[in-house]
Amino acid sequence: MTETSISVMVVDDHPIWRDGVARDLAENGFEVAATAPDGDAAVRIARAVRPDVVLMDLNLGATSGVAATREITGELPETRVLVLSASGAHDDVLEAVKAGASGYLVKSASAAELVDAVRRTAAGDPVFTAGLAGLVLGEYRRMADAPADGDPPPRLTERETDVLRQVAKGLTARQIAEKLVISHRTVENHVQSTLRKLQLHNRVELARYAIEHGLDSEEEG
Known part of the structure; x- marks a missing residue:
């Protein structure tokens, strides 16, 4: 755009x-x-x-x-x-x-x-x-400490989780691609796949989800 x-x-x-x-x-x-x-x-x-x-x-x-x-x-x-x-x-x-x-x-x-x-x-x-x-x-970390109701979240692939961690840290798609040594298009594909699995609408909601689940502070495997 x-x-x-x-x-x-x-x-x-x-x-x-x-x-x-x-x-x-x-x-x-x-x-x-x-x-x-x-x-x-x-x-x-x-x-x-x-x-x-x-x-x-x-x-x-x-x-x-x-x-x-x-x-x-x-x-x-x-x-x-x-x-x-x-x-x-x-x-x-x-x-x-x-x-x-x-x-x-x-x-x-x-x-x-x-x-x-x-x-x-x-x-x-x-x-x-x-x-x-x-x-x-x-604030979202504090919210994540509260007991959660409902079903467990959908399973994400290891690479989708890697990308999600970087989204939570505020990195752009191009920065994520450089950090994970993958193409910009691959990052976007993982983001779109994760949005569908989690039934979210955009990267802002995705970042909130990741923060709520503590993915911004986890070590990458």
């Missing part, structure tokens, strides 16, 4: 910031499909334009960015939400991720970091400002 084929909606209640981010993205080749000043408008417009990525602020008035994120990701599974917030508070990060956000950047990020984050989010990669990924990993 190239930047020119990635559609983005920018949601922020500050017009100058919102327009500036939209301009930066457009200048870097993204299609800015829409902007929105609040959570209610974000949900309504997202339904109409179905962007690939929503850049979501959290403090939006009556309908928070977290609530808007939950509605958008619930109704539009192909649309990914990347939070762009002034807050780096742990509670804000975790609430956003639990609501379905694919990643979280603080507004101190550079324009280059933002462009890269939008591109990676559109590709299905979890993206976090440095230091926040560890927080999310820790």
